[in-house]
Amino acid sequence: MNNQNKVVIIGGGISGLSAGIYARLAGFDAEIYEKNSIPGGECIGWNREGYHIDNCIHWLTGTKKGTELYDVWKTVGAIADDTEFVGLDSFFTSCHNGKSITLWADLERTRREMLELSPEDADEINKFIDYVEYSKQCLIPAKKPMDMFGIGDYIAYGKSMGDFVKVMKELGSISLEDYSKRFKSELIRKMFCDYLPKQYTAYSLLVSYASIADGNGDIPMGASLQMSLRMEKRFKDLGGKIFYNKSVESVNVKGRKVSSMILSDGSRVSGDYFIATLDASILFNRLIDKKYMPKALKKAYEAPEAYPAVSGFQVAYTVDANFNPGETVFIDIAPIKAGATTIDRMYVKVYGYDPLFVKDGRQVMQTNLVQSDADYEYWKSLSAEEYKKAKEALVAAVTERIEAAFPEIVGELHFLDAWTPLTYERYCNAYHGSYMSFVTTTKGKPVRIKGDIKGIKNMCFAGQWNSAPGGLPIAVTNGKFAVQRLCRNKGYFEGKNNDERRTEGSQKESHTYDGVDALCGKRVS
Known part of the structure; x- marks a missing residue:
């Protein structure tokens, strides 16, 4: 397929992978450019001392067969009919x-x-x-x-x-x-x-x-990163190309179209259509002019009380594999100041349900102190040395409170890692370190935007920021929806008969999400 039919996707998170997969199913060339060295965006995990820390899935909406969302997760390769789930009680x-x-x-x-x-x-x-x-x-x-x-x-x-x-x-x-x-x-x-x-x-x-x-919100065995890797494999198997450690520095807009984008290494990438799946605040404040930001999104950023962002100060430990207070348990704690907020409740979550999180008779245990916009500002105000000391002090305080609640593990907790809102900002360009979209409150109308960019014909944006409260289901569906709208609006298949469309597809699929006909819900001719 030639360059006249290429979709360039900025960001290799869940939305970007979804857009890439559906672009290939629709017959487009598709390239994904990701700033990090692995796929998944915020749907990832990492290893410390041989233990795996999961950053994302507490439950995955769409695990019930027969639902539309299940079909999407299956199409993008995140899950399959034989996927083993935890089976949450x-x-x-x-x-x-x-x-x-x-x-x-x-x-x-x-x-x-x-x-x-x-x-x-x-x-x-x-x-x-x-x-x-x-x-x-x-x-x-x-x-x-x-x-x-x-x-x-x-x-x-x-x-x-x-x-x-x-x-x-x-x-x-x-x-x-x-x-x-x-x-x-x-x-x-x-x-x-x-x-x-x-x-x-x-x-x-x-x-x-x-x-x-x-039964529609279970956890796939194998952790968040493994699910993202399955989606990456699906994209590559369909003929898609993904480029890592390729941060986008700017987007060139000429007239009413994007002509190309410039990467951090100075190289230029051209394409016919661009789908930006990175954080919307980066797109409209760094890559393209803020004047292109949709009014609904601009209103949300300007009214943080009505549209707050949510993040967390999180800590991971190892603990005896037999310790099981319940999968996720909230407890009273002596008040603790985390960022700008004083907290008197916290939870512990044990991960012994999956062998991936267990080693040498010990399992991973994590906790999260919810952080607000004000907390993000606190962490952001610190120098590098102040930041390090604040993290260490807060970890000590959190450890002390967990041990107070569960005396049977006093002296048994082994610290693995801690991360803050700034961690999400650094690795994922996340607005105020948020791992979700704007909180759905009673003070503001929920954000619901298609992702069209008024004034630019061949670029849209997709991801969890398109629809509050965000999360994985919003990310994966918005990646798909971006391609569906592209098929409908851009006339890509005009003048081609149905056989030509299917021939140009990356490969014929046996399920109902085959090609552009299923994508758009009707034939294009």
């Missing part, structure tokens, strides 16, 4: 004053335990469980973007939402913190504000929990 456990409560995958078990804990909250508990059941109907559209929906698609989508409409009507405009106040039990109130930042809209937690309860 629970979402998380919250502890307070000697009592605990677990959000089990079995909703009726959760209902029973919550009612036993706080019978005075019976009405709200029953409604909560019912609403989680309704939230199973909230599935991410993944076959095609909603701007390509026809009337029939909208009707079908509306019907599929079913009773989830009731959840949105009641909980779509209140925060988790406000929702928690409906309950009399102090433990239940804390539980609702443990897993997600308390300013998140209340339905966000219910939808997340529903994924676990429905």
Whole structure:
């Protein structure tokens, strides 16, 4: 295939890999340029002292066969029909004053335990469980973007939402913190504000929990980096090219088109269409003029109270492989200042469920202190020496609090690594070190943008920043959607009959995501 049909993708994260794979399936040449030496963006992990530290997946939405998102994950090679999953029994456990409560995958078990804990909250508990059941109907559209929906698609989508409409009507405009106040039990109130930042809209937690309860939010065995590597293999097997350690320094816009981009080594890359899957703040503040930034995105960056970013100060240890307080357990701690925020709750997560995280009778254990925009500013203000000392002091404080909560492991914790919002900024160009998109709060309308760049005809952007709250499902679908829109809008296949289109494809696929016809949902002629 010649250069007239080349798609150049900036960024080799989940969205970039997805865009590359679907570009090849649609018959385009595709090249990915990635600043780091491995694929995956924030969906990665790394090794310390022979132990693997996972940076990303706590659960993967879209693991249930028969859902549109499952088909996307399968198409990009992230999972397969024979993929082994962890098989989560629970979402998380919250502890307070000697009592605990677990959000089990079995909703009726959760209902029973919550009612036993706080019978005075019976009405709200029953409604909560019912609403989680309704939230199973909230599935991410993944076959095609909603701007390509026809009337029939909208009707079908509306019907599929079913009773989830009731959840949105009641909980779509209140925060988790406000929702928690409906309950009399102090433990239940804390539980609702443990897993997600308390300013998140209340339905966000219910939808997340529903994924676990429905078997649609499991963890693939083999960690985050391995999933990204499977996607890289899929892209290469389709004939795509990926270039590592190739940071993009600038994009040349001439008239209303991108003519080329310049890499950090000074080399020039040309193409017909460009898909930017790097962090949107870098795209519009460094690579191209800020005047091209969509209004909705500009509004979000200018209103951090309504559109906050979320990151974390994270620590990884090894601990005895037999230590199992529960997969993810939130605990009370003596107040600790992390960045600009004082925190009195934290969690520990053990990784003994996967042999990849176990060695010599010990397993990896991690924790995360949630960090805000203000915390990012704190870390950013430090000198290199101050930064190092602050990290060391905070690690010592975190270790002390874990040991206070679990006396049986006093002296047994072995430190592996710690990372901050600046780590995400340094390696992933992440805005304020955020590993998600803007927090979905009640103060701002959720960001939903297609990724078109007004004033530039042959470039778009795709990734988790296109749709709050971001995450892997948003990243993988937006990579796909970018190519679908390209097929629809750019007339690439005009004048070619169906046989020619399939011949130009990288290879014929046996599944329903074959070529541009399936990508666009209709034939192009």
